[in-house]
Amino acid sequence: MLRRVALLTNFIPPYRLPLYKAIADRVPDFQVFISTPMEANRSWSPNWDGLNVTVQKNLTLQRSWKHPHGFSENLYVHIPYDTLWSLRQYRPDVVISGEMGMRTAQALLYRKLNPNSRMILWATVSEYSELGRGKLREKLRQVLVPQADALLVNGQSGARYVRQFGVSDPSIFFAPYTTNIDPFLAVPLSRGPLDAYRLLYVGQLVERKGIEPFLSTLERWAKAHPDRTLEFWLVGEGPLRSRLEQQVWPSNLRLRFLGNVEYGKLPEVYAQGGIFAFPTLADEWGLVTNEAMAAGLPVLGSSYSQSVEELVVEGETGWQFRPDEPEEMYSALERSLSMSVAQLEQMRTKARDRIQYLTPDFVADNILKAIESVC
Known part of the structure; x- marks a missing residue:
């Protein structure tokens, strides 16, 4: 009989809390083990109210990573070195391990030392997010991934990625990114003629998010349409902000930087946007797509985001493009801004309808x- 489930993860972002609570409601004894209360580059305050949480002994390393799509990124690599000891103290029936590194290696060792236990690997990856990760990491995954009793993936791209390690479909289960979308569903669908075309971005202002190539496309569009004014609101912080603020843009392209916004207040910001822009160069999911669609914003998004691939239907809930293909991105932008106010109104309704199922x-x-399949 299932008694205890342990979840091993880096930290608990605010959007994950509703899901973890929903799991706790379904499992008699659910314990979350985290490597750090919060990563240094996050603006959120640690909050795991209502959950049983243990902060592990952990070594954090920083390294720079160059992605084939052209951006560089500083990553935090967490090594919670007391994982095996913590699991032996807690003695879970099932271990759900995030990531595919030392944490999972220790979880698998616990599995071998306790033959009646099971290990589920939560692979929050996509084909694009994992490009250029390096041979050593690939070889480690070739060893670790096939040993899992089951795998959780975000979507079809994640499933395609783990299949390369010999994983069969019956052991793959889909667990897309989700959050409590009720506050976003409460946002009024109606927009005024000016608000309907206002572009909104929510996220870190870093290279990976594709903001700079997207702004180059906006600049080109603004110059080609001098009779129209285009507003682009950006929520979030990052190293690109100061450079973008200092840059001179066409007079009919107006950027507004809102900085970091408390997570609970984001629905108020989405209510002022008309079209959500998500030009990421690589994202394992992209929860902002969920939030935007729930708030009634069609998504002008990169197909290198798994959420866009899964949720955005061309011309119905948004428009897809590859951000490293300038003409393709410009064409998608042109299509979005050529829609009538009435057409955008219909798309807002379809976007909201499309996302309503994806709850915690x-x-x-x-x-x-x-969990039941491995037990």
Whole structure:
């Protein structure tokens, strides 16, 4: 009989809390082990109210990573070195391990030392997010991934990625990124003629998010349409902000930097946007797509985001493009800004309808199916 489930992860972002609580509602004894209360480059305050959480002994390394799509990024690599000891103290029936490194290696060792236990690997990856990760990491995954009793993936791109390691479909379960979308669903769908075309971006202002090539496309569009004014609001902070603020843009392209916004106040910001822009160069999911669609914003998004690939239907809930293809990105922007106010109104309704199923309860049920399958 299932008694205890341990979740091993880096930290608990605010959008994950509703899902973890939904899992706790379904499991008699659920314990979350985190490597750090919060990563240094995050603006959120640690909050795991209502969960049983243990902060592990952990070594954090920083390294720079160059992605084939042209951006560089500083990464935090967490090595929670007391994982095996913590698991032996807690003695879970099922271990759900995030990432595919030393944390999972220790979880698998616990699995071997306790033959009645099971290990589920939560692979929050996509084909694009994992490009250029290096031969050593690939070889480690070739060893670790096939040993998992089941795998959780975000979507079809994640499933395609783990299949290369010999994983069969019956052991793959889908657990897309989700959050409590009720506050976003409460945002009024109606927009005024000016608000309907206002572009909104929410996220870190870093190279990976593709803001600079997207702004080059906006600049080109603004020069080609001098009779129209285009507003682009950006929520978030990052090293690109100061450079973008100092740059001179066409007079009919107006940028507004809102800085970091408390997570609970984001629905108020989405309510003022008309079209959500998500030009990322690589994202394992992109929860902002969920939030935007729930708030009624069609998404002008990069197909290198798994959420865009899964949720955005061309001309119905948004428009897709590859951000490293300038003409393709410009064409998608042109299509979005050529829509009538009435057409955008219809798309807002379709965007909201498309996302309503993707709740913490829905994903928690899928995770419970994975747990039951290995037990």
